Amino acid sequence: MANQLPRVAYFCMEYGLDNSFKQWAGGLGILAGDTLKGAHDNGLPMVGVGLNWKHGYTDQRIGRDGRPYDSFHDYDYPWLKDTGVTVTVQVRGNDVRAKVWLCDHFGNAPLFLLDTDLADNPESWITGQLYGGFGDQRVAQEMILGIGGVRALQALGVEVDIYHFNEGHAVLAGLELIRQKMAAGASFEDAWQATRRQVVFTTHTPVPEGNEWHPIERLLYMGANVGLTYEQLARIGGSPFNMTVAGLRLAKCANGVAQLHGETANRMWRSVEGRCEIRAITNGVHLPTWVDPRMAGPFNSLEEMWEAHMAIKRETIDFIAERTGVRLDPENLLIGFSRRAAPYKRSDLIFRYEERVRGLLEQGKIQIVFSGKAHPHDDTGKQIVHNLVTMAEQYPRSVVFIENYDMEIAAALTRGCDVWLNNPRRPQEACGTSGMKAAMNGVLNASILDGWWPEAAQHGVNGWVIGDEVVPESVAEQDERDALALYRVLLDEIVPTYYENRQKWLEMMKASIETTRERFSVDRMLREYWERLYTA
């Protein structure tokens, strides 16, 4: 059966496979890692293509002034296998070599990583810092991923039916596929149409600034056009060249990463002529990675489930104590919030009218654990981290911030908290897979109706909905409304249920697990990829 399925090459800038393999920055990479693991578990024909980041993403620590500081380390993975293959990509007129490494931890779903850090290589820095630069540097990285990635698969003899570009970073692979067909005699039109039949695209961020673009002049002098003309590039990606628009015009079919995001993406890219259809395929998570085996059940009773949860919660509290020096109380409510410190995620919304929660925080009846990195160049994000650190100083018994967010922290918090809080400005959260991990562990989501949550939420049954679907005109009004809704749910429902109605809490945990575990697994997502995207 598997032989008849289309063989897929999955391209992504980052892969979150394992905490010690520092090849990811955030949710995009975690999705890519879970995808390969799921392809492995299900025996699906998929290979991954990425870059071997020497420094990975930032190591971000909190300084004595309570502000985040970045540092970059050299990582080396002696277990990566040398494929013996090297490809060449011309960057800014220099022949840059990229060596191809193999991560074979996932058997039938191998991951190939290109690496420019070679002796005597011009531009050997390219695979240094993940998301380290924005202009020429980013294009150079995307050239190695896209153009180099296609060449690497060919040099390795990997047969590919479908190229899956996970986010716009990979779209230069489409230009290389067109170039090759033109080199074999096809017209530009024919080469483009034939390439489209081979390509699918996943779009992620609904935040406009998150959608990368470049002046076409830059693509030309960098050599990213691989011989295509200014006009040809403009027809594919517009001018300036928008990587998402290019993805939508290079693919036969695209997807958004949750049902709501599918709608948002269709609205956002409505006016792009000649774009492919955008379907909605909700992300999923890899259960063996993210669900604690002790929560896998079946349980003989709700009490038994609670005991399992409490054992995990105590471990999480130990973990928090090791990292922060603060020992929280396992008997009291523990709320988790860890995600990228981006303004739209509003990490500090719960402190907007701090006086409403001050008493409960001072008594330790509400305990909150935060974690998350800001992008090294994002001063607003860094200010958010600083605000959270300041709150932790103000409530030393009940608010903690764990520095240098990573997969280990994510795993500890999404299984060992009681509540998982998510309050982005809607509709800007594409999916929010950490909430799925939490839900499957019986950690109850309290979330704005954004990302995946509208698909799963049953208020008061398997978690809580904060606010409603109304999106006020102004950001200030939205923040105000959502903060008040957050306090209502927290103070009128979550806190009383936790302390006064344990039976209901346990039933909600059970419902949370039962309503999410299959539906939001990466196994279901991959089934949809093959049924609705690759064979579209």
Ligand SMILES: *Cc1c(COP(=O)(O)O)cnc(C)c1O
């Ligand atoms: C799951 C995960 C994410 C993605 O979750 P969000 O809800 O989008 O924040 C990001 N980073 C890490 C380390 C994760 O494990």
